[in-house]
Amino acid sequence: MRRVDVTTGDGHSIVLTRIGPARGAVVVVTHGTFSSASSCQRLGRFLAAQGFGVWLFDWRGHGLNQSVSHDYDLETVAEQDVDSALQEILRQEQGRPMVFIGHSGGGIAAAIWAGRQPERAQAHLAGLVLLAAQTTHAAATFSARIAIHGYRAWIGRRQWLTASSMVGPERESARLMRQWCHWNLCRSFVGKDGMDYPSSLAQVRIPVLALAGSADRVIAPWRGCEALARAFGGPDVEFLLCSKAAGFAEDYSHSRLLMSGNAQSDVFPWIAQWIRLRSALAQ
Numbered sequence: 001m002r003r004v005d006v007t008t009g010d011g012h013s014i015v016l017t018r019i020g021p022a023r024g025a026v027v028v029v030t031h032g033t034f035s036s037a038s039s040c041q042r043l044g045r046f047l048a049a050q051g052f053g054v055w056l057f058d059w060r061g062h063g064l065n066q067s068v069s070h071d072y073d074l075e076t077v078a079e080q081d082v083d084s085a086l087q088e089i090l091r092q093e094q095g096r097p098m099v100f101i102g103h104s105g106g107g108i109a110a111a112i113w114a115g116r117q118p119e120r121a122q123a124h125l126a127g128l129v130l131l132a133a134q135t136t137h138a139a140a141t142f143s144a145r146i147a148i149h150g151y152r153a154w155i156g157r158r159q160w161l162t163a164s165s166m167v168g169p170e171r172e173s174a175r176l177m178r179q180w181c182h183w184n185l186c187r188s189f190v191g192k193d194g195m196d197y198p199s200s201l202a203q204v205r206i207p208v209l210a211l212a213g214s215a216d217r218v219i220a221p222w223r224g225c226e227a228l229a230r231a232f233g234g235p236d237v238e239f240l241l242c243s244k245a246a247g248f249a250e251d252y253s254h255s256r257l258l259m260s261g262n263a264q265s266d267v268f269p270w271i272a273q274w275i276r277l278r279s280a281l282a283q
Contacts, residue, residue, distance in 0.1 A: 020048030032104025034168025036063030107133025126282035134224025205234035213252030214243030
């Protein structure tokens with residue numbers, strides 16, 4: 001295991017950790033909200049054992065990083081943390097193309113980065129794997145819409161949301177969660193500066209694999225996950241609904257899609273094979 005510390009463009013320090021063989025195809029993995037890279041360790045170790053060179057990284061204020069005093073949103077994570085991490089990994093790996101895997105908010109941040117950096121995304125990403133990542137469909141039902149309105153009202157003017165057994169082991173920026181609520185309530189994935197991300201992603205022609213859990217009905221309903229994947233403009237976009245009906249071991253929930261033993265045996269192999277094929281094409 002190798003640790004690399006990186007300073008972002010706005011002065012925060014983030015920790016990157018590399019595992020796996022030195023010359024394996026490069027894979028970058030990051031976590032979602034209220035979480036850290038520790039949630040990705042099962043997937044990271046699996047991919048390393050498959051011969052991939054895996055980089056795990058924590059967003060600012062999460063995991064191995066120091067706590068931060070200023071709040072942030074997913075665009076901050078994308079434009080600062082993801083951007084700085086990818087620049088350093090490209091330097092460490094001598095410019096070799098990589099596959100990026102993001103769970104939940106990590107997948108959203110990766111999509112934001114690609115939408116804002118389409119030329120760099122196409123130059124450096126051999127593929128993008130989105131695990132339970134969506135921005136537009138969490139409020140698709142009346143009851144879900146009421147719940148998200150209530151959650152946003154509860155957040156109010158808070159700056160930080162505390163960790164709990166219900167949401168995850170890390171505190172999270174309230175501004176980030178207000179942003180996620182806004183996107184889903186408006187059913188519109190638009191940046192603070194007015195950037196229409198689906199329109200921008202239509203210009204990003206990279207391979208995309210999106211996976212959703214059929215039991216994930218609150219945070220990342222499958223229709224939203226598929227919509228985010230289909231926003232990308234390339235011909236190689238694949239969507240998998242991980243359910244018993246589709247031949248998987250269980251109807252996966254939001255967290256179990258990434259962290260369960262069943263996922264290791266019947267979801268991770270799909271991901272590994274997909275990465276292997278796209279990495280070979282990018283060589």
